Amino acid sequence: MAREFFCAGSGGPEPYTGKDMLTAHKGMNISEQEYLAAMDDIIGAMDKHGLDQDTRKDVIAILYSLKGEIIRV
Ligand code: HEM
Numbered sequence: 011m012a013r014e015f016f017c018a019g020s021g022g023p024e025p026y027t028g029k030d031m032l033t034a035h036k037g038m039n040i041s042e043q044e045y046l047a048a049m050d051d052i053i054g055a056m057d058k059h060g061l062d063q064d065t066r067k068d069v070i071a072i073l074y075s076l077k078g079e080i081i082r083v
Pocket of ligand 1: 011012015027028029030034035038040044045046048049073076080
């Protein structure tokens with residue numbers, strides 16, 4: 011589901027069929043630290059797979075924009 015989310019978000023062609031981020035994380039009481047740990051893992055995966063700098067920046071900006079739908083919702 012997360013893979014589909016990233017694929018759809020980065021231009022497709024497949025659609026994302028999962029929950030929106032607020033619904034998916036509601037009631038989990040996710041902290042800022044946990045959110046940053048997830049960010050770290052995603053950045054690590056991008057490094058590992060040699061994604062270019064522009065793509066990394068785009069992904070980080072999108073993840074950052076989702077913060078309010080994930081932390082303590
Ligand atoms: C930028 C950070 C994150 C992104 C982009 C993200 C993205 C997603 C996506 C796409 C799903 C699938 C939703 C679905 O099944 O329809 C999901 C589910 C989930 N996420 Fe996250 N997530 C993030 C951070 C976190 C963090 C920090 C935690 C916990 C510490 C977390 C815990 C979970 C759990 C437990 C589910 C399963 C929910 C379910 O099956 O109902 N996520 N997330």
